Each structure stands twice: as C-alpha cells, then as structure tokens.
Amino acid sequence: MTKPKSIIDEFLEIEDPWMISEEKRKEFLTASIIEAVEHHYKNNPVWRRLCDSKNFKPTDIQSYEDLNRIPVISTRAFKGGFNLLSVPEKDIVKVHVSSGTSGNRSRVPRDRITLERQKKSLFNTIKKFRVSDAGYFAMMSPSPEEISDLAIANYSRTACEMVQNFDFFLKLDGGFQPDKVVEKINSVKERPINIGGAPMLIMALAKYILETGNRITTITEDSGISSGGGFKSPSGDVVDRKTYNNLLIQAFGIKEENIRDVYSMSELNGAMLECEHHYKHVPPYFYLSIRNPANLDEEVPVGEEGLPVFIDPLAHSYPGFIIADDIVSMQRSSSEKCSCGQPGPVLKTNVRRAEGAEEKGCGRHVAELKDQLTK
Template sequence: MSAYSIFFDLSKSLGIDPVGSIIASIKSIYQLPNDRQEDIKLNLIKQNFHYHYEHNALYRKICEEKGVTLTDIVCIEDVVRIPAIGIGKFKDVNAHLLLTKPIHELQHELRSTGTSGIPSISRRDEQTLTRSMLSIFSTFREMFGFFGGAAIFLAPSSEEMPEMGLVKVINMFSGLLDSSRFFVSGHAFQPEAVVQQLKDWQDVHTRHIIGPPFLVERLIRYVNEHEPAMQLDRQTKVITLGGWKSFTGREIDRPDFYQQVAQAFGIHSEQVRDMFGLVETNFMAIECEHHAKHVPPWVHFSVRSLDDPNKEVPLGEPGRLAVYDPTSLSYPGFILTDDLVYLDSNTCSCGRNGQTVHYMYRIKGAEIGCCAINLEKFMTDKEAQVTQCNIG
C-alpha cells in the first residue's frame, strides 16, 4: 500500500476530505515528480469512480455495459477504461439522470449555452461546490500570485447573468483584489470607460484586465487608435478565458494576440495568460509565464483517438480530450469533451511538473458554443438593433 493510500484511508477515518487537502497543497504537489503526482491522481480518481459506481444506477449500468468493474483500475494507464460521459449528455432533456446526488441535496446550477440555445446544465451539491471554490481559488493564487490590485472585468456582472459560468469564474477574482469593475452592461461595451478607469487607477493599484479574447481585442483596437502611449504595470496580468473562436467562425490567432496585447498596454507577453475550463468541471487549467497550460495535479487529462474514443493517442499527438475530475460528487466528473487538444511531453521551464495541455479547437461537427461565443453574439445582435434605421 502506498503512502498516499494510507493518507486517504486515514483522512477518511478522521472525517477529513482528502480531495480538499490535496487541492490546498497545490504548490507543493506541483513540485512532486510526475510518478508521485500520478499516484495521487490515481487514488483520488479510483475513490471517486467507486463512489459513482456504487451510488449512481445509470452510471453503474454504463460501466457494466462496457465491462468495467471496481477492481479494473490499478494504475494510471487504466484510467482510460473508466467510462467518460459525452459532454452533449449535459444538454439532454434527461440530464438529471446523470446525477449521483439526490435533487434535494443540490445547491447550485451553472449554465453554458451553445449556439443551439440549449443550455448545458451542471448541478452541484454542498461538498462539490466547496471543492470547486477551493480548486479555483487555489489555482488562481498559484498561477497568478496576486492578492491585491484592481481589475477591469470585460463581462456582465453576476447581477445581470448570475448563472453564466464565465461570469461566475471572472467574479471569483474579486475576492483576491482590492477593487474591480464590470464593463459590459445591457450587452453594451464602452472601451473609453475602461481606459478612463485604468487612468484613474494609475499609481493607486496594480491594474489587471480579465475577460474573453474578443472583448480584449475590442479594447486593443480602441487603445491603438486613441491611447497609443498607454502603459500598465510591471505586475499587470491580462487574463483571458472563454474561447478563441468568434460566433462567426473566425479564429483568433493566439501568438499574434499576445503580442498585440503586450504592445497596446506596454507590458511583456508573459503577462498575458489564458485559462481553460468547462462549466461541467470544477477546475481551470491556467497558463504560466511560459504559456504552458498546467492541468491541476488532482485532475487527469486523457487524449483520445477521433476514430475510437476508447483509445488514447500517443503523448504529443492531437486528439479528443477526456477529463477525469475527482472533485465532483453530484455527477461523475468523467467527461468526453468536444475539444481537440494535445499534451506536451516536455517539462515546463516554470518548474511545475505534471500534465500541460495545448488547446487547438473544437472537433469537426461539434456545436460551436460557449459562454463567450454567446456573449459576443448577444452583444453584436444588440449593437445591430441600436444602429438599425427604421424606415417608416
């Protein structure tokens, strides 16, 4: 029995949440060798798999149909055998059947609406919600390091869109900052107001900008035209999340985007960081200063063949992402996404070990939809209505 197995058994006997303990130790766990990280992940995923197998009749039926039992998961290579739920199931009218926890124990819902207008709904119970909050805050602290400063939020406020996942994640930054302001209201965005706020915070706060790439692009265009000499701070972070494709299908070139942001705000490109997450999971994979997206060390990414989603591709080759997130008790957090990614085989220069992922795009035939895409579409439609001339 490994030291980690003993730790998990002892934690359980003492009434301590081993998942929460691991999340709270993110800095030290990132420094562990890969094999020790894999041992930790394996134990967490096995325990979570056992929980859902024993308490979720639908998921147990899926496992039985695939011939997978509780004793089949012995090493990290066996994780691929754990059935992953297709992400489209969260949009299904019978999505509630995925739940392991009873409805009366659920405390919160998050939604991400695709272009079909059908929301992907993820529901969380008390412990899953607590783990989710701890996961995201600990990752923010580890990857960004700030506890103070002020942020421009290029998004609607939670008051306007309380159930949108992107808005919830952005709003969580508020707890780490001295001040923050939202700059999308009624689906309208005024970049001149952002620039004025940045000027007002100069020499008062370290200034950060957080929002989806398409709104950062709009802000850059305004700055280049009206404020070409703008200079933010040495500790400034420009943080993006929400996807790199427009609702029109246009793909934003990421390296070029990083350079444009750096030039517009007088900062270095390593101060521009992207985050990747899913409404259905409880984590964010965040870029370090070398633009490597680090998978949280309690989460496992498996990259599958597009021809056979039950098979993994060799390390470094692109494929369909399957996520194994052991923090979820509400429903199995083992999800086959519609995202094409590849895992990097090189060790990151930042000193963190574990998996690093490169997001490419959504697989062909998948619905192109996320919070940011829909926000952009809503804003564009609203702007078109405002500028449209009525002919009487």
C-alpha cells in the same frame, strides 16, 4: 457526527500540490479517483449502467495505470436528456450553464460539496499561475451577480476575490463602453492592473485604445491580461494567437509573457492556466488522457491531437468523468517538466472545437450512450 474527510479534500488542502513529488501526486490522484468512482457507481444509476455495459467495476481500478479504463460521458450528455445526478435533487445548490447558443448549452448540477471544491481548486490554480493575485482586476464580462448561473462567472468571481479591488465592465443592459474602462483603470490606486475576460472584448478594448490614443497609463511590469472562452469571433473566424498577443502588446504596453489564456469547460471543477511560456497546465486534481477521434478508447501519443478525457474527482453531484469535443494536444507527459519549471502535463496553446470527421467521434459516443442508457 462529522464525516471523515475525503481524500480529495485532503488533496485540496495542500497549498501547492504541483510541488509534491510525482509519486505522491499520482498516489493522491489515484486514491481520490477511486473514492469518486465508488461514490458515483453506488449513487448514479445512469453511470452505473454505462459501467455495466462496458463490464467495468470500481475494483478494476487498482493503480494509476488503470485510470484510463474509467467509462466516460461526453460533455454533450450535459446538453440535455440525461439525468446525471449522483446526489438527491434537493442537494443541488446551483445549475451552471455554459455560454453557447441556447439549446446547445450544458447544464451542470452542483451541490455544496462540489461548489466548495471547485472554488478551492480554482483558487489554488490561480494563485499558482496567474501573473498576479493582487491589485486591481478589470473584468470585461458581466458581474457574477448578473450571470450567476453561467459557468464562467465562477472563474471571474474567484479571480476577483483574490485582489483588492475589481469592476465588471460588460453590463447586460448597457453593453460595453471602452472609454469607461480606460477612465476607471487610470483612476484606481491598486497595483498591479489585471485585465480579464473574453478575448474578443479584450481585443475591442485594445482596438479602441489604438484608434483613439486614449491609453491606459497605470500598467506596471507585473500587470497581466488573462482571457478565457475561446478565440473565435462572432463571424466564426479564429483569431491567431500571435496576432492577438501583438495587438495587446501594442495597445497596453504589456509583456508577452504576462498575456495568459485559460482553458476549461463548465463540466470541470478547475481550469488550465497558461504559464509564462503559454502552455496550459493541467491541475494536479485531474487525470488527463487524449483520445483518437476515430476510436475513443485509444489514447494518442504525446504531441498528437485528439479529444481530451478528464477524470475530475472534485465532482460530487455528477460523475466528472468526461470526454469533450475539443481538439487539444499534450505537450509533455506528466513525468516531464514544462519550460517554466513546473511538473505535470501541459496542453499546447491552441485549443479548438472538433470539426468534421473529428466531431463524428463525439456524435457516435453520444449515440452509443443513448443506446445503452435507454435499454
């Protein structure tokens, strides 16, 4: 007996869901989210209790305009204490952990259905927005085999599966050797050359090149650099994006439009990739709303900073209805087009962690959550 296909799975089958009409996109998204809301309400007692405390019922969602009413869970709830499973524990194939300091890591349980959807969503997004989906990929990160439970490994793995040849250059036992990276990139036959990883390691490679003059000679017009994981150095300083771009242009001779950053979090089953204008595009599978840190039920106007709420219907094993403690701002509403010509909401380049007063909003939210769930 085969189960009828979910609406979200049909949505994932569309090769370029950015290019369907806005009306159709909203229709698909709303229907997918209604399905997800019904599933988690029925199978997740913790989330159902949160809904009950807010007098929310799945039937409250009748249209796209109602999606803002879905009760959300802070990403901090994934850092411990809460059982967020919407499927039997035996169905969990992988528990992904975020890269952060120990004790402060999210643990996100995924079943086979969620893993497959996550892969398709990443694949469609990378194909749409990366500079290139062919050639050689030099990843400045440990291989997924070495760190398969790290959420970021999923992204690297999917990106590498799309090219002809790739290597991972951060060895857990041997550290990072920039001379080996240059030597290997100069010896491969595949084009274009793609370089990826954490901004700090890409910068370390760039500085090595500028200091030694040992340059990469195989960069072509269509070569690209993609980074992810944030621009904070280990000492806590935030690297300015313009400084980062200029360093990369000097060291690699790469076009600025081909320097792209990715924003995501371990709780999401997709990623926001930059276009050539450095805006981060929200995948059509997510509903995004930006909230006032002082009042999480209040949406801020387009252009203003706030905490992002993502409604992610791809999550099957846990409710993908989350609020993150990052500060972002939407550049355009979902009905406008980006300078690159693609429709749908985009985030401005800068994403940072919530601090001080902004952070209090997330803290209050978790306290409230704990309160409701332990009653």
